[in-house]
Amino acid sequence: MSKLDTALAALSTGFSGTLIRPADAAYDATRQVMYGGFDRRPGAIARAKSAADVQAVVNAARQSGVELAVRSGGHSNAGHSTLEGGLVLDLREMKAIAVDAAAETAWAETGATAIEVTKAALEHGLVVGFGDAGSVGIAGITLGGGVGYLARQWGLTIDSLLAVELVTAGGRVRIVDAAHEPELFWALRGGGGNFGVATRLKFKLRPLPEFTGGMLALPATPETIAGFVAAASAAPEALSAIANVMPAPPMPFLPKEAHGKLIILGMLAFAGPAAEAEKAIAPFRALGKPYADFVKPGPYTQMYPPEDPNYHPTAAGRNMFVNRLGVGEAGTILDTLEASDASFRVTQIRVLGGAVARVPVEATAYAHRKAPIMLNLAAFWTTPEDRVKQEAWVERFMASLKQEVTGAYVNFLADEGPERVAVAYPGATGERLAKIKAQVDPDNLFRHNQNIVPTK
Numbered sequence: 001m002s003k004l005d006t007a008l009a010a011l012s013t014g015f016s017g018t019l020i021r022p023a024d025a026a027y028d029a030t031r032q033v034m035y036g037g038f039d040r041r042p043g044a045i046a047r048a049k050s051a052a053d054v055q056a057v058v059n060a061a062r063q064s065g066v067e068l069a070v071r072s073g074g075h076s077n078a079g080h081s082t083l084e085g086g087l088v089l090d091l092r093e094m095k096a097i098a099v100d101a102a103a104e105t106a107w108a109e110t111g112a113t114a115i116e117v118t119k120a121a122l123e124h125g126l127v128v129g130f131g132d133a134g135s136v137g138i139a140g141i142t143l144g145g146g147v148g149y150l151a152r153q154w155g156l157t158i159d160s161l162l163a164v165e166l167v168t169a170g171g172r173v174r175i176v177d178a179a180h181e182p183e184l185f186w187a188l189r190g191g192g193g194n195f196g197v198a199t200r201l202k203f204k205l206r207p208l209p210e211f212t213g214g215m216l217a218l219p220a221t222p223e224t225i226a227g228f229v230a231a232a233s234a235a236p237e238a239l240s241a242i243a244n245v246m247p248a249p250p251m252p253f254l255p256k257e258a259h260g261k262l263i264i265l266g267m268l269a270f271a272g273p274a275a276e277a278e279k280a281i282a283p284f285r286a287l288g289k290p291y292a293d294f295v296k297p298g299p300y301t302q303m304y305p306p307e308d309p310n311y312h313p314t315a316a317g318r319n320m321f322v323n324r325l326g327v328g329e330a331g332t333i334l335d336t337l338e339a340s341d342a343s344f345r346v347t348q349i350r351v352l353g354g355a356v357a358r359v360p361v362e363a364t365a366y367a368h369r370k371a372p373i374m375l376n377l378a379a380f381w382t383t384p385e386d387r388v389k390q391e392a393w394v395e396r397f398m399a400s401l402k403q404e405v406t407g408a409y410v411n412f413l414a415d416e417g418p419e420r421v422a423v424a425y426p427g428a429t430g431e432r433l434a435k436i437k438a439q440v441d442p443d444n445l446f447r448h449n450q451n452i453v454p455t456k
């Protein structure tokens, strides 16, 4: 009997979810992940309905030795939530969300997405920050850190994480928090999916009675890009900003003469009163004549416009941090994007600082608190040959922007190998994670991820 068959035999009792095999009608739709380029065919997909189901799958995988991938939102840039031939544990049916409005907390099952938790909390005028896409799973984004529109005001998602219900490699369900399992809780705040399967997350929620935000599209020049970064760095912490420097899509909300030209597609989010928001956003509006200005008061959910579930881009991407982004660096970005022949290419600039930087570096496994600016560089590819070319392009692009600061954010790493995982978890952070991994997952059952190798 194969390892997979042994695991499936074990799941024939004590598993209340759905097992989907290659012959099943739902197989192709279920194995699809967000990014294209990962056309993998798992031997089976186990869609869990409860923590007990997750325990059953973890036990079956451990005892049979079958390869196991864990999937929640399916947005892994590295394709880690699917695999060829093994078993995928799929949590997407576990979406229960319980908001305790009086305590300003919420427990959410990890099959929920960012938009689902955001909507549930906002019904009570409360919020927790995730990232810039509503379809991202709360499991992956939270366990890696969580850098989003409320970061400068309230920190990373992990800075609002109070507890994790975790199924460990040994098949136990543990409630992990700062009081009970401080070391493991430290590791779960940035260490990704290495330490077990999170089945529920408990968040601290913040009141958000007023919010202003949306998209501001500006011409991209060295001066406007550098000005955007300077404005975002100088803004009150209630404002978090992301600049996407990219060719303007041929959308009706952008003037025809801009289509195909490099623009700044800025996303601005102000967590506070409208009058203060106007003041904070004015410096961005003054950078140039906006092509489009959709920044307005409204619910926080307006930051998450509807997404096309059939959008599966194939992208080569790199993540890095920089200390400064002035006119010189902005010129390099524009020249490099201009010279690219990729159908789509982008430099995403996220200005951090604020509450992110106030948490001590050693307090969580996210080690890049002091880095003020995060960059994501990406180009779409079409064929395997083009993929090689675009991968080389992002590598060169990253090298051209390199400064004295190092580091990478684990949730934006592609499948780049152990050296880049070590960049995401440098020095003492990586050593501490490896020791905790050795305690809770000594055989590295959870290895389809940005892997931390257990070290005694």
Ligand SMILES: Cc1cc2nc3c(=O)[nH]c(=O)nc-3n(C[C@H](O)[C@H](O)[C@H](O)COP(=O)(O)OP(=O)(O)OC[C@H]3O[C@@H](n4cnc5c(N)ncnc54)[C@H](O)[C@@H]3O)c2cc1C
Pocket (backbone or CB within 6 Å): 034, 069, 070, 071, 072, 073, 074, 075, 076, 077, 080, 081, 091, 110, 130, 131, 132, 133, 135, 136, 137, 138, 139, 140, 141, 142, 143, 144, 145, 146, 147, 148, 192, 193, 194, 196, 197, 198, 199, 411, 412, 448, 449, 450
């Ligand atoms: C369009 C897009 C926008 C993004 N924007 C942001 C952003 O603004 N800010 C940001 O911080 N990140 C962002 N990300 C990155 C995102 O945080 C990561 O891709 C994250 O891992 C996705 O989580 P997921 O649950 O959707 O992914 P999955 O692919 O399901 O999982 C990703 C990883 O987490 C592990 N994992 C999944 N579920 C569990 C679980 N229940 N328990 C333990 N481990 C688990 C998997 O093994 C895998 O290694 C974005 C990604 C995309 C594609």
